[in-house]
Amino acid sequence: MATPQAMENVVCPFCSLACDDLVVEPEGKRLRLLRPACPLAEREFARDVPEAVGPLIEGAPASLEEAVARAAAILARARLPLFAGLGTDVAGMRAVLTLAERTGGIVDHAGSRGLMANIRTMQDGGWVTTTLAEVRNRADLVLFVGTDTADVTPRFVERCLAPSETLFGPIRRELVYLGDGLEPARDLDARITALPCAADDLAQALLALRALLAGRRLGVQTIGALPVAALAELAQKLTAARYPVIVWAAGELPGESPDLLVGTLAALIKDLNVKGRCAGLPLAGPDDIIGVNQVCTWQTGVPLRSGFMAGVPDHDPLRWDAGTLVASGAVDALLWLSSLRDQPVPDTGMPTIVLLRPGNTLPRPVEVVIPVGTPGLDHSGSVYRTDSVVSLPVRALRDTGLPGAAEVLRRIGAGLAPSRAA
Incomplete structure (x- = not known):
């Protein structure tokens, strides 16, 4: 019996780092994941x-x-369909948009709560952000706010902060964790401070x-249980x-x-860029958001x-929230x-079409269920990294016979009546 051939330089589609x-x-x-260690990748690649x-x-x-015919009939009868979940790759989303535009529907991702917070901030006043490569090669102080990643x-810590040798020579980092219940990184050659x-x-x-x-004096000694003196020390570190x-x-x-x-x-x-330098790194959620x-x-x-109800795109982060x-x-x-992980399907009485990876459970028997393959496991495609600057190709690693979401969506679109498709 032939020995299984290990596949190297595999891109992982299961979190927004897209490790390659x-x-x-x-x-x-x-x-089976041979290396490197990652609990998320190990679980998802080994999924039955x-x-x-x-x-x-x-x-x-x-x-x-x-x-496919039943799904097309449901969309053809709908006055206002919702296309949601959207755990898919680039090709899958292109196919979703084609259907949404043709049927006058609405599109929203299951993880868009966080995405919209970032987008609204950028729209309202702009921001200064950086890339994973910049963090790895330049960041000497990293402040984690509300997350340990x-x-x-x-x-993230292993790939971007653990390396002490960079393109510009050796670097010594300091990590500060500000938030509730955070677990600071361990076994790292860095100074680490936790500010609960x-x-x-x-x-x-x-x-x-x-x-x-800004040089102001505060009239309190603590913010909750956090000493103001600790924040003052953090302010000095950020400035230095x-x-x-x-x-x-x-x-x-x-x-x-x-x-x-x-x-x-x-x-x-x-504020920090007025006299110095600072950048933000918003980490995105999963499902190729x-x-x-x-x-x-x-x-x-x-x-x-x-x-797309009026025939032109209408963006509204409040009105068009899927929930x-x-x-x-x-x-x-x-x-x-939901082709990248097991997103919970909403339990609703409306006609529902579900494209999901096999093994996901449903709250009730719905009108149409079509199993689809996972990008990067069952078929090739591409996904984006959290810093938005890199699209990475994912490839088929096994043959399960499952169709890709893009293929299924194109077939549903082909089944729409010409009057609805116009």
Whole structure:
């Protein structure tokens, strides 16, 4: 029996770092991560593919042709369809937009809460951000706000901060963690400081930090349990550093309005650039949310949470929130796409079409279920990195016979009546 051949330089599509240094080998229809260590990649590459899997119509087995025809009929009858979830690659999102434009629908990603906080901040006042390469090669002080990155990008510290040799010579870093319940990095050649701060106090702590940087004296000794003296010391470090970087993951920020916190961070970074240098690094969530938003922006001129009811793109980050639309009953059909991880499918009574990777569970039998392949495992494609500057190719690593989401969506579009497709 032939020995399984290890595959090198594999791109991982399961978080927004899109690490391109993985080595995996096949084990039947599963894949085993040989190196490097990453709990997220290890789990997702090893995920089982059920032996017998196929489309369903209202819970009953159906052919792909039947399922596609039923999906097309649902979209043709809908007055306002919603295309959501959107865990897909670039090709999948291009196909989603084609359908949404043709049917007058709305598009929103499952993780857009954090994305919208970042976008609204950039739209309202601009910001100064950097790239992963700049962080790796230049950042001597990194302030983590509200995140330790372990959940959103498990290898961020290893890939960007652990290296002490850079393109410009050796570097000694300092890491500061500001937030609640954060786990600072370990076994790192860096000075590490933890500043515990309750979620409810985080906004006030950031405002206090801005005030201290401006030379103002505060009339309090603590912000919650956080000593103001610790914030004053942090202000001095930020001012003295050659290239400080502030890192956050908007999807992990507390409160109903994370855009307010992101706006404060953007203002803090601007303050530091008046006399020195500082940059931000917003870490994106999973499911290729950056790639999905990039496609939406370059094809329509506007980002996600946009509708095509009037024949032109209409971007509204509040009105076109998928959760609000489903809860209010404002939409009358849902197409949910989840090909990169098991996003929970909304439990709604409206006609629902689900394109998902096999093994995902549903809250109820829906009108149409079509299993699709995972980009970077079952078919090739491309995904975007969290800093938006790099699109990385992912390749097929196994043969499960599952179609890609883009192929299925194109077939659904071909089944629309000409009057609806016009």
